[in-house]
């Protein structure tokens with residue numbers, strides 16, 4: 001598709017008139033009309049248009065079919081009406097959840113943090129206060145997944161409550177070891193709310209058999225690069241050298 005065709009579709013999806021777009025971009029209405037008639041603008045204006053629709057220059061020129069949203073991380077097709085409607089809903093929910101619960105981790109960040117924090121917690125030479133920090137990061141990865149599973153519902157409990165609910169499960173005593181477990185309990189307390197053996201808070205409070213501790217075994221298949229692996233090793237050495 002050409003620039004003109006893509007622009008037409010984006011304007012249609014966003015119910016945007018040439019007049020409105022000309023105001024948004026601070027260009028003359030005739031300019032918009034020329035673009036819609038097939039003219040491709042110069043680099044500066046392509047950038048403006050791309051920014052206005054939250055897409056890339058490559059997308060506007062037809063070289064890219066999918067866009068990764070800078071704010072919510074979702075990969076979607078802005079030309080496809082259903083896809084962009086779905087994105088809009090996801091985007092709105094996720095950004096609201098972030099403003100309420102703090103930054104959420106995406107898949108790659110989670111895999112990296114899970115591996116990193118697990119290594120720190122499992123290393124007997126590392127001081128306990130560093131292990132507590134690592135454990136908090138470790139739980140943050142699950143908290144992000146839990147929010148995602150609940151479609152970023154604002155009814156989800158906050159991080160502190162979520163951790164206290166995980167700690168209420170005997171399972172974690174084995175995973176973390178007595179010393180780390182007790183320190184975490186001291187910091188966050190223990191509250192019922194998540195069924196033993198599960199790691200996702202369920203706002204509907206329904207049994208979901210798919211959501212079990214098996215999810216934790218994802219840990220063993222962490223998908224991280226050698227470079228990230230080295231970063232973890234460097235970080236552990238840094239802690240040990242202190």
Ligand SMILES: [Zn+2]
Nearest residue numbers: 069071072091
């Ligand atoms: Zn988005």
